[in-house]
Amino acid sequence: DAGITQSPRHKVTETGTPVTLRCHQTENHRYMYWYRQDPGHGLRLIHYSYGVKDTDKGEVSDGYSVSRSKTEDFLLTLESATSSQTSVYFCAISESSQSVYGYTFGSGTRLTVV
Amino acid sequence: AQSVTQLDSQVPVFEEAPVELRCNYSSSVSVYLFWYVQYPNQGLQLLLKYLSGSTLVKGINGFEAEFNKSQTSFHLRKPSVHISDTAEYLCAVKSPMDSNYQLIWGAGTKLIIKP
Numbered sequence: 001d002a003g004i005t006q007s008p009r010h011k012v013t014e015t016g017t018p019v020t021l022r023c024h025q026t027e028n029h030r031y032m033y034w035y036r037q038d039p040g041h042g043l044r045l046i047h048y049s050y051g052v053k054d055t056d057k058g059e060v061s062d063g064y065s066v067s068r069s070k071t072e073d074f075l076l077t078l079e080s081a082t083s084s085q086t087s088v089y090f091c092a093i094s095e096s097s098q099s100v101y102g103y104t105f106g107s108g109t110r111l112t113v114v
Numbered sequence: 115a116q117s118v119t120q121l122d123s124q125v126p127v128f129e130e131a132p133v134e135l136r137c138n139y140s141s142s143v144s145v146y147l148f149w150y151v152q153y154p155n156q157g158l159q160l161l162l163k164y165l166s167g168s169t170l171v172k173g174i175n176g177f178e179a180e181f182n183k184s185q186t187s188f189h190l191r192k193p194s195v196h197i198s199d200t201a202e203y204l205c206a207v208k209s210p211m212d213s214n215y216q217l218i219w220g221a222g223t224k225l226i227i228k229p
Binding site: 033040041042043045048052058088090092102103104105106107 | 126146148150155156157159160163165191204216217219221
């Protein structure tokens, strides 16, 4: 969707390797989020950011780290990929801390760990 | 803590029939409510939202939702569905009084349109 892009769209990686997913926005929104989506679990928050270099953990942060050195980029790193991290990962952005405008989502990254 | 329940994991309905997708949230304090739609192999798109004011909210693609504070519900409706409405629908809530920045999500409901 316009304003937010995720890369790569698909990735297959081996167990134990590090993986970095990128979220890039052109909307200059302050708040950015990484979610994973799995059947039966819905959307689960991994990490979020409320400004450059300001990040915090979500409900499923173990095994993941994030960095935000610029407003427009929010990187998600799987330190050492495991099969349980096979999932679809979504990035979202929000203009307001109260989410009054809702979130805008990227198209997702389908990650397979073999 | 706030939670969201979407009781139906799947809702099958015939084309041109009406549909209601149910969403209940746990706390009766002031809330913002959202419905998102996710078409197959795509990201999520905002359908509609309730922030304040009229309890009947109209969204895109002919969908509407009604906020019911006493029943802590925000059910999504469409009077006549089409094949193109086949998607997953997710309900989300945000309490303005919460200090965190997160939306709380339901597990989603798959709308299956039968021809």
